[in-house]
Amino acid sequence: MISLLQSNNASDLKDQLGNLSEDVWMLAPEISVVIALLLLLGFDLLFKKNKEIGLASIAFCGLASTFVILTFQWTNFSTDLMIMGNLLRYDQLSVFLKLIFSLGGALGLIIAARNGEKNNLFQTGESLVILFGLFLGVFLMTMATNLLMIYLSIEVVSICSYMLTGILKGKRKAEAALKYLLFGAVSSAVMLYGISWLYGFTGTLDVTSQAFISGLSEVSVLPLTIALIMTIGGIIFKLGAVPFHIWSPDVYQAAPTAIVSIFSTLPKLAALTLLFRVINVLPAGLFDWQLILGVVAIASMIFGNFSALWQKDAKRMLAYSSIAHAGFLLVGLVAYTEAGNTSMLFYGAMYLVMNVGAFLLIAILERRTGSAAFDDMRGLGMKMPFLGILVVIVMIALTGLPPTVGFNAKLYVFSAIWEAYQVQNNSILLWVFILGLLNTVVALFYYLKLPYYLFFKTGEKTVLEKSSIPDHIWGTIMVLPLLIWFFQSEWLMNVLNSINFVF
Amino acid sequence: MPVEHLVILGAILFCIGLFVVLTRKNAIAVLIGVELMLNASNINLVAFSHFDPDLLQGQVFALFVITVAAAEAAVALAIVVKVYQYFQTADLDKISELKG
Numbered sequence: 001m002i003s004l005l006q007s008n009n010a011s012d013l014k015d016q017l018g019n020l021s022e023d024v025w026m027l028a029p030e031i032s033v034v035i036a037l038l039l040l041l042g043f044d045l046l047f048k049k050n051k052e053i054g055l056a057s058i059a060f061c062g063l064a065s066t067f068v069i070l071t072f073q074w075t076n077f078s079t080d081l082m083i084m085g086n087l088l089r090y091d092q093l094s095v096f097l098k099l100i101f102s103l104g105g106a107l108g109l110i111i112a113a114r115n116g117e118k119n120n121l122f123q124t125g126e127s128l129v130i131l132f133g134l135f136l137g138v139f140l141m142t143m144a145t146n147l148l149m150i151y152l153s154i155e156v157v158s159i160c161s162y163m164l165t166g167i168l169k170g171k172r173k174a175e176a177a178l179k180y181l182l183f184g185a186v187s188s189a190v191m192l193y194g195i196s197w198l199y200g201f202t203g204t205l206d207v208t209s210q211a212f213i214s215g216l217s218e219v220s221v222l223p224l225t226i227a228l229i230m231t232i233g234g235i236i237f238k239l240g241a242v243p244f245h246i247w248s249p250d251v252y253q254a255a256p257t258a259i260v261s262i263f264s265t266l267p268k269l270a271a272l273t274l275l276f277r278v279i280n281v282l283p284a285g286l287f288d289w290q291l292i293l294g295v296v297a298i299a300s301m302i303f304g305n306f307s308a309l310w311q312k313d314a315k316r317m318l319a320y321s322s323i324a325h326a327g328f329l330l331v332g333l334v335a336y337t338e339a340g341n342t343s344m345l346f347y348g349a350m351y352l353v354m355n356v357g358a359f360l361l362i363a364i365l366e367r368r369t370g371s372a373a374f375d376d377m378r379g380l381g382m383k384m385p386f387l388g389i390l391v392v393i394v395m396i397a398l399t400g401l402p403p404t405v406g407f408n409a410k411l412y413v414f415s416a417i418w419e420a421y422q423v424q425n426n427s428i429l430l431w432v433f434i435l436g437l438l439n440t441v442v443a444l445f446y447y448l449k450l451p452y453y454l455f456f457k458t459g460e461k462t463v464l465e466k467s468s469i470p471d472h473i474w475g476t477i478m479v480l481p482l483l484i485w486f487f488q489s490e491w492l493m494n495v496l497n498s499i500n501f502v503f
Numbered sequence: 504m505p506v507e508h509l510v511i512l513g514a515i516l517f518c519i520g521l522f523v524v525l526t527r528k529n530a531i532a533v534l535i536g537v538e539l540m541l542n543a544s545n546i547n548l549v550a551f552s553h554f555d556p557d558l559l560q561g562q563v564f565a566l567f568v569i570t571v572a573a574a575e576a577a578v579a580l581a582i583v584v585k586v587y588q589y590f591q592t593a594d595l596d597k598i599s600e601l602k603g
Contacts, residue, residue: 148564155571159578166582171589175598177582182533182595185575186524189540192568193517196547196561200510203555205564250601 016085023083026090028069029098030139036062037132044125052122059109059128063135067102070095080500086206088143089277092499093345097142097273100349104265105135107356110474111363112258121258127167134160134262141270145277147195147205154191154238154274157267158184164263165255176254183247184237191234197227207281217283228287232278238271240264241326242299249307252319257366260315261359264322265352272329272348276341279333280501294334294428300327301439308446314362314372317446318355321398324443325351331432332413335420341501343412346493350397350409350485357478358394361387364471374449378459381451388454390475395447397482400440405485410440412493509550517543530583530593534576541572 024031039058047054073095080091109131112121121127137156144150162184166177199205201224202215216224237244252260279289304324311317329351332344362372364387369376381388397404414433421429485492516539523536545565552561583593590598 148560148567151564152567152571155575159571159574162578162582166585172600174582174585174589175600178530178586178595178598179601181579181582182530182537185534185537185579186540189520189537189544192541192544193547196513196544196551199548199561199564200551200554203551205560253601 020084023081026073026081026083027088029066029073029102030136032062032066032069033132033136033139036066037129037136040125040129040132044129051125055122055125055128056109056113059122059132060106062132063102063106063109067099067106070099070102074099082145082208086208087146087149088140089145089208090143093273093501094142096345096496096499097269098139100352101135101138101142101266101269104352104356105131105262107360107478108258108262111261111356111360112256114360114471114474115256115258115363115367121256127164127259130160130163130167131259131262134164134266138266138270141267142273144274145206145208147199147207150207150235150274150278151188151192151195154234154271155188157238157270158188161251161263161267164259165251168256170254172254176250180247180251183244187234187237187244190230191237194227194230194232194234197223198231201227207278213281213283216286221287225287228282228289229292232275232289232292235271235275235278236296238267239275239326239329240268240323241296241330242303242323243296245300245303245323245326248323249316249319252322253313253316253372257315257359257363257372260318261356261363264318264355264359268322268326268329269348269352272333272344276333276344279336290334290336290426291428293330294432297327297330297334297432298435300324300330301436305439305442305446309442311446312374314365314374314377314450316372317449318358318362321443321447322355324439325355325398327439328410328413328436331417331436334429334432335413335417337416337420337423338501339412340416340420342493342496342499343409343416345496345499346489347409347413349492350405350482353478353481354394354397354406357475357482358398360478361391361394361475364475365391374453376459377450377453378457379454380459381454382458386472387475388451390479391454392451393479393482395451399443399447401444403486404482405489406482408486408489506550506553509546513543513546513550516540516546528594528596530586530595530598533595534579534583538572538576541568544568 036058040055043054043058044051077092077095080089083090134157137153137160140149140153141157144153162177162181165180166173201219202212204211206212233244240248251263255263282289301324304320304327308317308320308324311320329344329347332340332347365377365380366372368380393404397406400406400410414436417429417433421433520536520539520543523539524533527533527536545568548561548565552559555561586598587593
């Protein structure tokens with residue numbers, strides 16, 4: 001768009017338009033998501049009754065076609081490209097993330113579909129339409145390299161998230177949506193002010209351009225630090241790390257479980273990608289982002305883990321756990337090495353699988369008891385031993401113990417930061433390493449709380465519904481990879497190692 | 504008019520907006536504060552586009568910000584109406600069922 005504005009004569013414009021129409025093919029996954037969104041909207045308007053099957057099939061077909069297109073792009077990937085007049089970047093990292101996002105989105109929809117009659121997302125089209133808007137936003141977030149695109153994609157995700165939190169009836173949902181909205185609006189306003197200063201320093205919005213880098217080098221340290229902290233703060237809000245985490249426990253507790261499983265994974269990983277892209281273009285030595293992000297990572301891990309110890313509600317506990325996981329995700333980023341990037345991506349992909357699995361099991365238990373409070377789950381493990389064992393495995397994976405892939409993920413991340421410390425000799429890396437390892441021990445106490453309530457406490461509460469075969473099948477499908485990949489993680493690491501992180 | 508004046512105006516507007524957000528208890532008032540902060544950024548963007556070789560990026564950005572702010576305000580007011588139905592108030596101190 002910006003280069004379009006530059007062009008003065010007609011032939012130049014014609015070339016530019018020709019380039020744009022070629023770039024459209026790179027955006028095929030986004031177009032597929034938008035088509036699915038429009039179909040959902042039209043279907044919802046045209047039909048009055050029994051919409052569930054139609055809406056569900058459109059949603060799943062939309063995600064499946066997106067996934068197929070992305071697989072095609074992944075296998076035929078040739079070279080990194082800047083597309084749409086340098087607004088977006090088409091590279092392996094974004095294609096890989098979009099692949100796992102479309103999988104995560106489909107798993108989230110499966111949780112919604114398994115949720116039965118009450119509060120079903122598929123009964124009206126609105127929430128699905130907004131959900132696809134969120135998918136479009138996270139897809140664009142993985143590609144954005146322009147400050148305008150960064151702001152717009154974050155806003156698309158944010159506005160969709162506010163609506164999804166509050167769209168179903170309920171006093172708590174409305175309250176959580178209001179809190180989320182106010183925190184989100186303020187943090188995006190602060191980020192925008194930071195962006196406006198970065199634009200003022202450099203005279204360009206394209207973060208990959210030479211003018212941006214040389215412009216930043218000429219600014220004195222204090223204004224530059226303030227502007228960058230403001231900008232990064234808005235991204236950290238979407239990541240849900242300390243100090244911009246306050247919204248997440250309320251939202252996670254109140255929003256429907258299927259939606260929360262998507263909130264806790266997709267926008268977080270997309271925000272991490274944005275953060276990765278922004279800090280990678282910063283000239284070395286200008287701004288000590290390693291210190292700031294290291295402190296954010298340590299604070300997130302400590303705050304998330306210690307607050308989770310006192311929770312009485314499983315979803316609220318997972319909210320604090322996801323704050324802690326945001327810290328662990330940042331560890332790989334702070335290492336700032338090739339191994340750090342790969343381990344960060346590995347951790348992100350595994351975090352997505354683990355978290356969606358955990359929320360699926362919580363949703364199944366929640367349907368039996370009517371709430372996600374620990375007290376209501378007493379003794380359920382004895383009545384449903386198979387599901388209970390699945391819960392134990394997921395919780396062990398989230399803690400990061402063998403024989404689950406959570407262990408591999410933590411191992412890669414912490415070995416990356418240890419190697420980075422030995423090379424760079426930066427003391428913040430050592431602190432991140434030590435405190436991160438100690439936090440893993442703390443995490444054990446609260447992750448095993450749910451299995452403890454399931455198996456070792458006896459409850460008088462009757463089970464509302466017998467556990468069904470599909471629940472067992474879906475639970476197994478989501479949990480089994482955690483065990484298999486513990487032995488086969490080299491396969492995924494090889495895929496990740498083939499990704500070129502260089503700009 | 505020199506660019507410095509515009510930038511100072513933007514900074515003052517941003518601080519007023521932030522002050523309103525932090526001190527007011529009413530949800531609508533907080534949203535008005537957010538609106539002020541967004542407009543402060545708009546003034547900055549338009550002022551800085553003076554230095555931009557393309558001259559337009561900041562102004563185009565400001566147009567996008569205005570659109571996003573309108574969308575955000577629409578969603579925000581819808582949510583405030585919904586909260587009012589349940590709580591009979593828009594006072595943020597009294598809207599506190601979720602704790603822990």
